[in-house]
Amino acid sequence: MSFLYLEARKGILRRYTLIALALFLCLNTVKIIADYHAGEIRPVAANTSGMQAGYDTIYERIKGPITEETVRFLTSEYQRLDALTADGTYSREPQEETYSGYIFGDYYLLHSYFYPHMEYSVKYSSDMEEILAQAKENMTFYQESGNTAGAAENAYILHHYAGRTIPAFYLYDGWEALLSYDFSDLLILLLLILAVAPAFTREKENGMTLILSSCKRGRWPLLISKCGAGVIFAWIPTILFALLNLLVFGLLCGFDGWGSPLYAIESYQYTPFSGSILLFYGLICGLKAIGFSVTALLLILLSAYFQKSLYPCLMGLGLGVALNYCTGWALSPVWWKQALSCISPFTLTSGSKLLESLSGVSIGGVYLLRLFVVLIVQAVIACLLVIAIRRKLCCK
Amino acid sequence: MPSHKRLTFCEEYMMKLELESITKFYGKYPALQNVSATLTEGVYGLLGPNGAGKTTLINILIGILPASGGVIHLDGENTVQMGGRYFDQIGYMPQYPQFYANFTVQEFLDYMCQVKGVANAKESIDAALVFVNLEENRSKRIGALSGGMRQRLGIAQAILNDPKLLVLDEPTAGLDPGERIRFRNLISRLAKGRIILLATHIVSDVEYIAKEILLLRKGTLVMQGTPRELEQSIQGKVWEVSANEADMALMVDTYCVSNIKQQDGSYLLRIVDDGKPLRGAKPVSPNLDEVFLHTFFQPSEGQI
DSSP states (O other), rough: OHHHHHHHHHHHHHHHHHHHHHHHHHHHHHHHHOOOTSSSSSSGGGGGGHHHHHHHHHHHHOOEEEOOOHHHHHHHHHHHHHHHTTTTOOSOOOOSSSSSHHHHHHHHIIIIIIIIHHHHHHHHHHHHHHHHHHHHHHHHHHTTTTTTTHHHHHHHHHHTTTTOOOOOOOOOOHHHHHHHHHHHHHHHHHHHHHHHHHTTHEEEEHHHHHHHHHHHTTTTHHHHHHHHHHHHHHHHHHHHHHHHHHHHHHHHHOOOTSSGGGGGSGGGOOOOOOSSSHHHHHHHHHHHHHHHHHHHHHHHHHHOOOSSSSHHHHHHHHHHHHHHHTTTTTHHHHHHHHHHHHHHHHHHHHHHHHSSSSEEEETTTEEEEEEHHHHHHHHHHHHHHHHHHHHHHOOO | OOOOOOOOHHHHSSOOOEEEEEEEETTTTEEEEEEEEESSSSEEEEEETTTTTTHHHHHHHHSOOOOOOEEEETTTTEHHHHHHHHHHTTTEEOOOOOTTSSSSHHHHHHHHHHHHSSSSSHHHHHHHHHTTTTTTTTSSSSGGGGGHHHHHHHHHHHHHOOOOOOOEEEETTTTTHHHHHHHHHHHHHHHSSSSSEEEEOOOOHHHOOSSSEEETTTTEEEEEOOOHHHHHTTTTOOEEEEEHHHHHHHHHHSSEEEEEEETTTTTEEEEOOOSSSTTTOOOOOOEEEHHHHOOOOOOOOOOO
């Protein structure tokens, strides 16, 4: 049996951890379903069954590649219903020839869901052209005035935002909710605290510290295997929760639109990421895993400083709250708030916010996304944490 | 004073652990002062009261604590310069080991083979389990083992790498008399081909099995010798006195009394004292408990 497996088996793959993981997966599923029925994921889901049926009928009619026919249909239906409801004299009785059973219900569906999204999708390409033209103008201006940072940012826009278009129409409520869903992050943090925080305190409680220290591989190799097991454990629940979330959101809201570009979701219209929604989901799950890996190392360091498992657990929880608070400053214009958010590993666990719109820094004329800055800082922190753990344990 | 025996020609070619002026300071506090000793194949008892420096000496011996001064040589090689190779030669069992309750015996020994870098793990584990008579329990969870079985598992993990130096810290603590005897026999069988250092403050643990005993007091090695030599060192300092109940109480308060035995309505006391304590006192042969008392407790330190 490998060293790494036995290390994981010793501290992480324990009955209580696995039970907690199973319970948290169930709790997470219940939370998503409850949110869905409360209308927090897809507002229409909280309405009457008539509204839901109307929504489905219209959506089936217009979803897919955007064609002249679908745009004409939606525009004409919207104008017709707008005219009918404009003077308030429309019938409030149930009617056969409607999608939802009521005239105003139909108008509400088109006005709230379909028309604005279709308008956004159709106009996106031309809107982006305007932005590119403005960026070109700005770049020339900044180059002339010697503002390399401004020039670099606009050059980045010109390079990364050109040729953008939304070829298909889908409603992305489910995807948008999935990308910003973070309840599972809290559960992963709790699991990490439960499984990883006692990494070294458990050795002390079991009287194993001296035995291990007197063994040939009881220093660096042991430390690497502990850190390795902690990092692997950070990845496993992250992947499990990511797959579960994808499945549950998909079953509730549908998987339509997974191949659409991320900017097809209106709140991501200025995102620097040009790949598909599913690819972006994979990316942010990877970022979460990296963030939780650094968190695991932080918990292992705490564990090295305490004698009882309770203390690194409580301290880890406290630090989790504090660092999570700092994450909220990721897009702050204040430099020290930005610095604190870069230090927090939870900035990576909420990586979708960093890519919602263009946010970065210019270093020596090269424009670097803030996400990469955070990644570099976290890589440095991870190395420092491993060195600090080694210093604490091996250099008495 | 530490006694340094002159090595014979044969002993010079035997396995040898030499401690030369080992000193350890914690800040300004001296935990060990110029401890020098030479250990060869066999069982050595390390006796001393709490705070004598036993744990510090053990930690230095097993390589987890650097000495402030002095050197240790194993077979003539400086252990610090041996680096990782020194750990190949060490087996260590701490006091009250709990190990990992969720591991089976087999898993735990597998893990220890990994940590110790034992190449032929399967053979080593099988041999260790047979030796400590735990082969029937290899699938049992450690949490379900009795205290004695757990101590034997401690020995098994310590000998996995076939160490030259085996350090056992209070190995019989918490065991019942039967288990203690079994454990002592186990240690005796292990002594062939290796140096075993057994730290304890239970004199009977080392009385019958130790080749030599090292007495450590306040960080200083005050005596080293065979049990017989140590007993000889206080020859004429142990007395037997018969007393009635009132005198007995007075003597307990005044002298270092090693034993009180009730006999025909009176009491027979064994007193450790440099001089004859009472007119009727008769000198008797000392035992190791009395060496311990004589070395570590003075009458002024209070009643024993």
